[in-house]
Amino acid sequence: MPTFGAYRAWALLAATLVALPAAGxxxxxxxxxxxxxxxxxxxxxxxxxxxxxxxxxxxxxxxxAAMLAFRGGARPATVMDRIAKGFTDEEIRAIAAWAGRRP
Structure with a gap:
């Protein structure tokens, strides 16, 4: 008869296998x-x-470029100037790369 530890190991393996496709x-x-x-x-x-x-x-x-211009005040804005001020150059580049490749 399997032990509780064996059941736990199988449960962990099953949970991992179920989660892998979603993570990928x-x-x-x-x-x-x-x-x-x-x-x-x-x-x-x-x-x-x-x-x-x-x-x-x-x-x-x-x-x-637009976010950097908003942040620096070189481009007029209603709210984007304030939003852009909350991001570093690195964060702006990451957001731009992600947003620009969305389907």
Whole structure:
């Protein structure tokens, strides 16, 4: 008769095997960097009248340049200047790379 430890080992193995496909999918899709998911609050997935552009249609280098310009005050903004001030150069590049490659 199997021991409790053997049951626990099998349960751990089964849980690991179930979790692996989900982890692989998330890694392949690229988890958003901190702060990136907030962009969807204003930037729609498809063009909409009166809304900011969908970020997936903007090259990552243009996203980064715009955020740096907002942060430095070189580009006029309603709220993006304040939002961009909350990110470092590295965070801005990570957000731009992630947003610019979204499907």
């Amino acid at each position: 999918t998330a890694a392949a899709q690229g988890a958003p960097p901190p702060g990136a998911e907030g962009c969807a609050g204003c930037h729609p997935p498809a063009p909409m009248a009166g809304a900011p552009p969908p970020l997936r249609t903007v090259p990552p280098e243009d996203i980064a």
